[in-house]
Amino acid sequence: MRQGKKKATIYDLSVLSGCSASTVSAVLNGSWRKRRIKESTAQLIQGLAERHQYTANLQARGLRSSRSGLVGLLLPVHDNRYFSSMAQTFEAEVRSHGKCPIVVSACRDPEEERATVETLISYSIDELFIAGATDPDSIHTLCEAAGIRHINIDLPGTRAPSVISDNYEGARMLTSAIIEHFHSAEALKPKELFLFGGRNDHASRERIRGFRDTKIEMLGADADDCIQPTGYSPNMTQKAFEAFYEREGKLPRGLFINSSINFEGLLRFMGQHPHETFADIVVGCYDYDPFASFLPFPVLMIRQNTEGMLAKAFELMAETRPAPQIYLIQPELIMPRMALTGPLDDIKDIDG
Amino acid sequence: MRQGKKKATIYDLSVLSGCSASTVSAVLNGSWRKRRIKESTAQLIQGLAERHQYTANLQARGLRSSRSGLVGLLLPVHDNRYFSSMAQTFEAEVRSHGKCPIVVSACRDPEEERATVETLISYSIDELFIAGATDPDSIHTLCEAAGIRHINIDLPGTRAPSVISDNYEGARMLTSAIIEHFHSAEALKPKELFLFGGRNDHASRERIRGFRDTKIEMLGADADDCIQPTGYSPNMTQKAFEAFYEREGKLPRGLFINSSINFEGLLRFMGQHPHETFADIVVGCYDYDPFASFLPFPVLMIRQNTEGMLAKAFELMAETRPAPQIYLIQPELIMPRMALTGPLDDIKDIDG
DNA sequence: CTAATTTGCACAATCGATGGTGCAATCACT
DNA sequence: AGTGATTGCACCATCGATTGTGCAAATTAG
Numbered sequence: 001m002r003q004g005k006k007k008a009t010i011y012d013l014s015v016l017s018g019c020s021a022s023t024v025s026a027v028l029n030g031s032w033r034k035r036r037i038k039e040s041t042a043q044l045i046q047g048l049a050e051r052h053q054y055t056a057n058l059q060a061r062g063l064r065s066s067r068s069g070l071v072g073l074l075l076p077v078h079d080n081r082y083f084s085s086m087a088q089t090f091e092a093e094v095r096s097h098g099k100c101p102i103v104v105s106a107c108r109d110p111e112e113e114r115a116t117v118e119t120l121i122s123y124s125i126d127e128l129f130i131a132g133a134t135d136p137d138s139i140h141t142l143c144e145a146a147g148i149r150h151i152n153i154d155l156p157g158t159r160a161p162s163v164i165s166d167n168y169e170g171a172r173m174l175t176s177a178i179i180e181h182f183h184s185a186e187a188l189k190p191k192e193l194f195l196f197g198g199r200n201d202h203a204s205r206e207r208i209r210g211f212r213d214t215k216i217e218m219l220g221a222d223a224d225d226c227i228q229p230t231g232y233s234p235n236m237t238q239k240a241f242e243a244f245y246e247r248e249g250k251l252p253r254g255l256f257i258n259s260s261i262n263f264e265g266l267l268r269f270m271g272q273h274p275h276e277t278f279a280d281i282v283v284g285c286y287d288y289d290p291f292a293s294f295l296p297f298p299v300l301m302i303r304q305n306t307e308g309m310l311a312k313a314f315e316l317m318a319e320t321r322p323a324p325q326i327y328l329i330q331p332e333l334i335m336p337r338m339a340l341t342g343p344l345d346d347i348k349d350i351d352g
Numbered sequence: 353m354r355q356g357k358k359k360a361t362i363y364d365l366s367v368l369s370g371c372s373a374s375t376v377s378a379v380l381n382g383s384w385r386k387r388r389i390k391e392s393t394a395q396l397i398q399g400l401a402e403r404h405q406y407t408a409n410l411q412a413r414g415l416r417s418s419r420s421g422l423v424g425l426l427l428p429v430h431d432n433r434y435f436s437s438m439a440q441t442f443e444a445e446v447r448s449h450g451k452c453p454i455v456v457s458a459c460r461d462p463e464e465e466r467a468t469v470e471t472l473i474s475y476s477i478d479e480l481f482i483a484g485a486t487d488p489d490s491i492h493t494l495c496e497a498a499g500i501r502h503i504n505i506d507l508p509g510t511r512a513p514s515v516i517s518d519n520y521e522g523a524r525m526l527t528s529a530i531i532e533h534f535h536s537a538e539a540l541k542p543k544e545l546f547l548f549g550g551r552n553d554h555a556s557r558e559r560i561r562g563f564r565d566t567k568i569e570m571l572g573a574d575a576d577d578c579i580q581p582t583g584y585s586p587n588m589t590q591k592a593f594e595a596f597y598e599r600e601g602k603l604p605r606g607l608f609i610n611s612s613i614n615f616e617g618l619l620r621f622m623g624q625h626p627h628e629t630f631a632d633i634v635v636g637c638y639d640y641d642p643f644a645s646f647l648p649f650p651v652l653m654i655r656q657n658t659e660g661m662l663a664k665a666f667e668l669m670a671e672t673r674p675a676p677q678i679y680l681i682q683p684e685l686i687m688p689r690m691a692l693t694g695p696l697d698d699i700k701d702i703d704g
Numbered sequence: 705c706t707a708a709t710t711t712g713c714a715c716a717a718t719c720g721a722t723g724g725t726g727c728a729a730t731c732a733c734t
Numbered sequence: 735a736g737t738g739a740t741t742g743c744a745c746c747a748t749c750g751a752t753t754g755t756g757c758a759a760a761t762t763a764g
Contacts (some may be wrong), residue, residue, distance in 0.1 A: 007497075011721095022744070023742090023744075025741060031662045031723085036741070054496075056720085057415070058474040060411075060722090061720075062749095063719090064720065064722045064723090068411065078443070079433065080696070087436075088430045088457065091430070101456065102456075104453065104454075104455070118407055119452050121410075126413055145359075146359060180720095234691075235693075235697060262697065267691035271689050290619050293391045294622055294623075294647055295643065295646055295650040296647070337615060338623055341587075343431060344429060344432070344586070348705070362751065372714045374751095375713060377751060388711055390712060408751075410751095412751040413750075414718050414719095415720065416747090416752045417719085418719070487760095631717080666754075
């Protein structure tokens with residue numbers, strides 16, 4: 001009604017309807033049948049609620065019921081296709097359950113992660129999906145203490161169910177695809193296949209292991225000095241490329257890049273060097289980005305199955321007592337020049 | 353202490369310390385000096401709080417004080433570089449103010465937008481940044497009624513302060529850069545410069561206007577039949593390209609693409625056609641993406657200044673009574689093969 | 705040594721919604 | 735009509751924190 005006014009509460013409606021606040025509450029939260037409220041009473045109150053634009057104060061409800069209707073997703077970063085696509089899928093899924101999605105990022109900083117999760121807990125979130133946490137087990141402890149259901153995604157913990165990408169298999173697929181891509185040209189030599197990026201987290205380790213094993217199997221050479229974990233920053237990765245180029249006068253013909261963020265390091269390098277420098281390289285990137293897929297050299301990519309991972313995670317969340325085990329989800333090898341669809345394709349787009 | 357236990361409340365600490373709950377509350381929320389609590393009492397309580405891992409129940413606090421410490425950002429979508437980068441910057445800024453960032457997307461659906469904002473209001477969020485809302489004014493009404501400070505970003509409203517990209521200027525820069533890019537080659541003819549993407553929102557209209565004006569000025573031809581607003585979906589855009597190609601047997605040499613999402617439509621088209629189809633095209637895209645910048649044909653991009661927009665928006669939010677006017681932020685023209693830094697570069701990355 | 709301050713804290717109402725319990729009125733049935 | 739079951743709803747404690755108010759005790763002033 002009046003716009004500057006305070007929001008209507010059940011007490012306002014209680015006065016207006018002549019019913020008690022508890023009756024109003026019951027009607028408006030749907031529990032009125034259980035409470036044997038007359039249908040006509042319910043309709044009266046619902047009418048008033050609508051007319052006065054009543055919306056429940058969810059903080060009050062959450063305080064009383066100690067459940068908030070909030071479902072959290074903790075991400076390392078937003079501006080990355082892998083994680084933002086996860087956020088997109090997550091939101092749709094949570095909304096379809098009638099809950100409210102909360103997506104937060106914590107910058108791969110363990111302290112920030114803890115603080116963020118504590119804040120979420122203070123808002124009595126009902127469930128938490130932990131994606132890419134640097135220390136899932138310490139977050140597990142927090143959730144456990146607060147009695148909050150939680151599932152790890154992307155990076156596994158030992159104490160809670162974890163849904164992760166099969167990084168080892170993915171890395172094997174990617175590595176062998178890179179090697180095979182040279183079959184028509186001059187075969188790739190062991191010293192020409194390098195891995196850049198990643199750090200000492202579970203995903204990177206598995207990818208490195210997959211790279212290593214496959215390289216040894218297929219090219220028969222030890223891979224250790226061809227592995228350059230540069231962390232997750234584009235700049236460090238760029239520096240690694242510069243250093244390599246400085247030393248060797250060229251790039252390796254075969255590149256395994258740990259993630260699209262690291263790939264940006266290669267882009268920065270590219271910006272400093274002419275086209276010819278990249279004439280015969282083949283890149284495999286453990287992440288999918290449609291634009292990267294169409295670069296002037298062959299780019300093989302791994303698309304992690306975020307939909308599949310989230311689906312599994314939601315499934316586990318629904319179970320009463322999910323085992324704290326690791327569930328592997330197979331990623332997919334994407335050949336060069338592929339523009340795939342994503343969660344955006346599901347949203348409607350009507351012209352005004 | 354005990355892990356399965358309920359969380360400690362001020363009442364628990366009240367018993368443990370021998371002080372009243374109000375004293376505990378004052379100590380823990382920092383207002384204890386105002387309330388003339390003895391320093392030693394404060395220390396005692398702080399010690400207990402730490403030992404028992406007390407964290408305030410923010411729902412209770414929010415209920416009482418009707419302010420939650422939450423600051424919202426409403427986005428159209430997550431998985432888009434422009435908006436996810438905005439989310440990233442937003443989070444950092446909000447955190448630095450000691451508040452809790454809430455990022456939600458509403459899929460460019462007016463109904464969803466309203467519902468989402470109502471939910472946020474029900475959680476008593478303190479401030480709302482509305483980015484890319486299809487109908488900012490209707491959201492304004494909601495916020496107004498709830499007394500929530502709000503600023504529009506990216507798409508302007510008439511009732512609240514709006515910080516938007518200077519789409520007209522940006523489109524002019526982009527259009528003229530596309531045309532000039534042909535100076536060394538055979539000059540571009542009017543019928544060879546097309547605009548694809550966008551729909552009937554403020555941003556698209558301004559971009560189209562900038563495209564139109566510049567094209568007329570520089571190529572001296574009416575531009576109307578070279579404008580194909582295809583909405584924001586990659587698929588519709590792809591179809592537009594297919595239709596054009598079907599009709600003309602080639603693509604236009606000069607392409608103005610409304611956004612990176614529309615650009616993905618071109619990628620899908622590319623996936624269906626050989627390299628040669630794109631041998632001599634020049635693309636201008638109203639969005640910046642580092643991978644797109646290195647595609648096999650020249651890609652000129654507009655980088656919208658998200659940091660600048662958010663900075664201005666936060667500045668306005670801090671003002672007591674900001675005028676409901678439009679603040680234009682200049683975007684930047686990015687030449688081909690540029691890998692720029694973004695918010696990710698600010699996050700630390702230490703190897704474990 | 706008494707009066708006026710100041711210090712330090714407890715009390716209790718309150719925010720808005722929930723849900724267990726109890727009670728009157730109505731209905732069914734012998 | 736009397737007994738028991740059912741219907742329809744009101745009452746009230748409660749969730750955990752905030753905050754205005756009041757009042758002893760300690761301190762200072764005169």
